[in-house]
Amino acid sequence: xxxxxxxxxxxxxxxxxxxxxxxxxxxxxxxxxxxxxxxxxxxxxxxxxxxxxxxxxxxxxxxxxxxxxxxxxxxxxxxxxxxxxxxxxxxxxxxxxxxxxxxxxxxxxxxxxxxxxxxxxxxxxxxxxxxxxxxxxxxxxxxxxxxxxxxxxxxxxxxxxxxxxxxxxxxxxxxxxxxxxxxxxxxxxxxxxxxxxxxxxxxxxxxxxxxxxxxxxxxxxxxxxxxxxxxxxxxxxxxxxxxxxxxx
Amino acid sequence: xxxxxxxxxxxxxxxxxxxxxxxxxxxxxxxxxxxxxxxxxxxxxxxxxxxxxxxxxxxxxxxxxxxxxxxxxxxxxxxxxxxxxxxxxxxxxxxxxxxxxxxxxxxxxxxxxxxxxxxxxxxxxxxxxxxxxxxxxxxxxxxxxxxxxxxxxxxxxxxxxxxxxxxxxxxxxxxxxxxxxxxxxxxxxxxxxxxxxxxxxxxxxxxxxxxxxxxxxxxxxxxxxxxxxxxxxxxxxxxxxxxxxxxxxxxxxxxxxxxxxxxxxxxxxxxxxxxxxxxxxxxxxxxxxxxxxxxxxxxxxxxxxxxxxxxxxxx
Numbered sequence: 238x239x240x241x242x243x244x245x246x247x248x249x250x251x252x253x254x255x256x257x258x259x260x261x262x263x264x265x266x267x268x269x270x271x272x273x274x275x276x277x278x279x280x281x282x283x284x285x286x287x288x289x290x291x292x293x294x295x296x297x298x299x300x301x302x303x304x305x306x307x308x309x310x311x312x313x314x315x316x317x318x319x320x321x322x323x324x325x326x327x328x329x330x331x332x333x334x335x336x337x338x339x340x341x342x343x344x345x346x347x348x349x350x351x352x353x354x355x356x357x358x359x360x361x362x363x364x365x366x367x368x369x370x371x372x373x374x375x376x377x378x379x380x381x382x383x384x385x386x387x388x389x390x391x392x393x394x395x396x397x398x399x400x401x402x403x404x405x406x407x408x409x410x411x412x413x414x415x416x417x418x419x420x421x422x423x424x425x426x427x428x429x430x431x432x433x434x435x436x437x438x439x440x441x442x443x444x445x446x447x448x449x450x451x452x453x454x455x456x457x458x459x460x461x462x463x464x465x466x467x468x469x470x471x472x473x474x475x476x477x478x479x480x481x482x483x484x485x
Numbered sequence: 486x487x488x489x490x491x492x493x494x495x496x497x498x499x500x501x502x503x504x505x506x507x508x509x510x511x512x513x514x515x516x517x518x519x520x521x522x523x524x525x526x527x528x529x530x531x532x533x534x535x536x537x538x539x540x541x542x543x544x545x546x547x548x549x550x551x552x553x554x555x556x557x558x559x560x561x562x563x564x565x566x567x568x569x570x571x572x573x574x575x576x577x578x579x580x581x582x583x584x585x586x587x588x589x590x591x592x593x594x595x596x597x598x599x600x601x602x603x604x605x606x607x608x609x610x611x612x613x614x615x616x617x618x619x620x621x622x623x624x625x626x627x628x629x630x631x632x633x634x635x636x637x638x639x640x641x642x643x644x645x646x647x648x649x650x651x652x653x654x655x656x657x658x659x660x661x662x663x664x665x666x667x668x669x670x671x672x673x674x675x676x677x678x679x680x681x682x683x684x685x686x687x688x689x690x691x692x693x694x695x696x697x698x699x700x701x702x703x704x705x706x707x708x709x710x711x712x713x714x715x716x717x718x719x720x721x722x723x724x725x726x727x728x729x730x731x732x733x734x735x736x737x738x739x740x741x742x743x744x745x746x747x748x749x750x751x752x753x754x755x756x757x758x759x760x761x762x763x764x765x766x767x768x769x770x771x772x773x774x775x776x777x778x779x780x781x782x783x784x785x786x787x788x789x790x791x792x793x794x795x796x797x798x799x800x
Contacts, residue, residue, distance in 0.1 A: 250732060250752050254621045274733055330596065355732060355755070357617050359599050361587045364555070368591015373665045374555055376584050393727065395580060395680040397672035401554075403665040410584075413733045414726060448596040451624040452612060463765070463775050468784025471796050474764075477780060482762045484741035485684065485708060485797075 238292040238383070240283045241345040243336055243362065244311055245273040245326075245354040246304045256454040263356075263454070272307055275351025279411030281421055282381065283349055284315035290383055292347075293317050297339060299324055299332045305437065312432035313424035319435070324442030329357070331445040333365035338443050340370060345406065347383070352376050352410035360410065367408035375401065376410025488514045488521045489571045490539075491562060493579060494528035501681060502577035504537050504644035509637050510575040511538025511647050512604055519572075521649060524565055524656075526550050526558065535651030537644060543656045552667040553581055559589035560661040566593060566632065568656075574634040578738070579680055586634050596630035602641040619732065620758035638759060639680075639738045679730065682711035684741045685760070687730060689715035691746015691767065691786055695723035700790045701745065707797045713737065715747045731756035746786050749774025766790070 248254075248268045255264040272280070286292040296311040297320040298304050308319040322335045340348065348367075353360035360376065367374030373388075379398065380391035388407050392399045393414060409415075424432070466474040478485045490510040492503040507523060514521045520540040525531040531544045543565065550557055562585075565571065574589070576582040583599055590597035602623065603614045611628045616638060679685055686705040692698065698712075705712045712728060719729035730737050732752040742760035746767060747753060754777055757763070765778040768785050775781045782789055 248618075250619075250755060254618045256622075330590075333591070355619060358619060359587075360583045361590070361597055361599065364584065364587020364589075365591040365597075368559075368588045369594075371592070373663070374584075374588055375665075376555075376587075377580055392584075393580070394670070394672075396676065396678035397670060397727070399552075399667055400669040400671075401665060401667045403663075413729075418720070418733070448629045449598060450627045450629075452627050453625045454617075454622050455625075456622050457620070460777070461779075463778045463781045465775075465781045465783060468782050468789050468792075471782070471789070471793050474780065474782060474793070475796055475800065478741065478762075478764070482741070482779065484762045 238286070238290050238347065239345045240286060240292045240294045240347045240349065241340065242276065242280045242283050242294060242296045242311070242316065243348065243350040243366075244276050244280070244296050244298045244307060245351065246270045246298060246300055246307045247273045247354050247356045250355065254456070260454050261451060270307065272310060273351045273354045275353060275355075275412050277421060278413055278415050279349035279351060279409065280311055280314060280316065281416045282411065284422060285416070286383070287315065295320060297322065297336060299326045299335045301325065308437055309432050310424060312435045312437070313428040314422045315428065317435065319437040320440055321437065322440045322442055324444070327447035328449045329359050329361035329365065330448045333362045333369065334445040335442060336362070336366055337369045339440060340366070347405060348372070348408045349411055350408070352378070352412040363408050363410040370406070370408070372406040372408050373403040374408045378409045378411055379414030381409060381415060486517070486519045486572050487569055488517075488519055488573045488575060489562070489565060489569065490521060490523040490575045491582065491585065492523045492525040492528065492531060492534060493577060493582065494525050494531070497527060497529045499525070499528060499530055499533060502579055502639055503534065505639065505642055506575050506577050506637055507534045507537040507539060508645040508647065509604070509642045511649065512645070513573065513575070514538070516604065517608055522565070522569060522571070524562060526553070526561075532651065532653065535649050536646050538647045538649040540650040540652065542651065542653050545656065545658060547658065547660075549660060552670070554663070554665055554667060555584045555588040556663050556665055557661055559585050559592060561658050562589060563593055564658055565656060572632060574632070576634065576636045578636045578638050582636055586636050590634050593632055595632035595634055596628050597634040597636075598626060598628055599636035600638050601635045602638050604642075616759065619755035640740060640761060677709065677711040679711045679713055679728070679735050679737060682739050684708045684710035684743070685713050685730070685737050685739045686710045686743045686745070687713035687715065687747060687757075688718070688745040689747030690717050692718075697787075698724065700794065704743075704790055704794050707794055710743075715753055744774055744778075745790065747774060748772045749777060
């Protein structure tokens, strides 16, 4: 079985969010980039499937050479092969289209993305890929078992879990639950050494035009000071929630 | 040219988000001078949307579409888009709506933008404000493409009454073949879900153990709220994973978020940031959560919560 895991290179959660070029671009200065956490849950699952399903696992990202350390880390975690599509990740549409183009030349039975990236939180890429390729699609995926070309999977829904079945090929939006945080694989020295020998191919971009453009970023208005209420004056708190904030 | 709204329902009744998306679509349609069509599936009360601006109401009654799947629903919506000259599709930001929206954008080769928080500031070029970087920033985003799909952040626009023409239309669909079948749905019944709740009561390690959650549940019951918890609490198995809110858990966009005994790690704040009003109850006055809060009580949860429940009950 052939698995592709799509990796997004995102600013670490604790990064300071600042903008440059007249507030039209994210300021990468001094920002630590990590594998998007939701992608990492998916990658771990894929690496497990090398044993359980005799799968071969490729990882792909759309980005410039600064994204390569992240791909090397994926190889150290256990992916067999990495592909970098050499293009700026302009928007979800252009990223999805680049990956779709790649998937038209190399066939995958299973494509795993994170349910959303932690920078733009759009959750678009897995659905777009599935829609363009006309593959089955599940997101918020918390369980996945594949046997003889059939997938049994589960999706977290509001207030519960939905179980479903479908044929391959399938696109999955992964999240915590598919594997647990404690399952995430921390690369060991052997893995890191082996990763250096594994192929990291650079593919030429098809130069897809973006369809969305960030004209201007801005930060939320500064928050006012917290209003503290003494713990023996809860009537005042209820009054504030009821009459000032009007939320109860 | 028309605006299409996907009106979500559950057990045959419209969900709260259906009124908000309809209100948004109505205001948008007035800006561009077009009509608003809403589509629902196996919904018995979709005519309620007339009061929120629906000009045409299409309800698809079909026993094969009882269970939502992104493929079958987006296929039906595509048929309506083709027949009705739709240029904009409005969705909520529920997990189902986002599941649907991205797939729909793929099969219709259209442009989808999620987390939209306001009406467009301009129609030509089409520019909307959306949240990004887990609500630490906003972007004015220009959207190109003949067909645009927008997901509206919950509680960002609100439900606003505004009468529409309210014509009920029949729409014949061609059913789609798919191997994707929903086999089973497990749902807790009776409880308010985090996604639908106006108020969320959330607690962390400060509660000291799962045996103390009865007071959290009681407070939630008094407020008609959903219960939630921090990541360590779900990791330790005190509460189910489904209650975990934060960056890798569920997002919260309620009107009121009450955090009890939660210090306010950045990953937690990332998930609850879009809640409108935050109340923090913590015995540590240095807890970082107070910086992100609107209201705060420095005190022992084991004294404050029972007292608060008593006072709310006697209101």
